[in-house]
Amino acid sequence: MLKPDADVITRLMARYQAQGHLLRLDPHDAMVRSRFGGTAYTLCALMGERTGREAIRATERYVGCARSAPRRIEGQSISGWP
Template identity: 45%
Template sequence: MPVPEPDLLADLARRYRRQERLVRSAPHDLGRRRRLEETAYTLRVLTGRTTAHEAVRAAEVALAGCGLVPAARTPRRPDTGPGARSGHRH
């Protein structure tokens, strides 16, 4: 499978995440949903993945390796963030 241009992949991943936020803010807006589906389809084709979630995640991971777009972050548990206690009780 040919490897897509990193700039194209970065643009599509950013576009997908932006459109995803817009759809969440207005779930009944059919135009927004259509644009999200079109972007998702393009990402699925370019990455060879079967779902939109897999495709955008694959694009973000690949781009993180190129230093273009950071991989999606896993939310930290509140007790593991900077300045959290080590778990020792005093």
């Protein structure tokens, strides 16, 4: 199964949280609500979850695992050592 890039997911999560803050400041702003919904949908789709909260939890778990695990490219680690 393909996994999303941890950097992309981290940026989306930050965007989701910032837009959530804006939405709490002005819950009747249609543009803010639309952007928040779009970001939530993208996170859900990338993380395979049904709700924004589930996607955020999955993102936090995934980013934590992705940051701690060494990356491999074509059978080698980033440093070039097997």
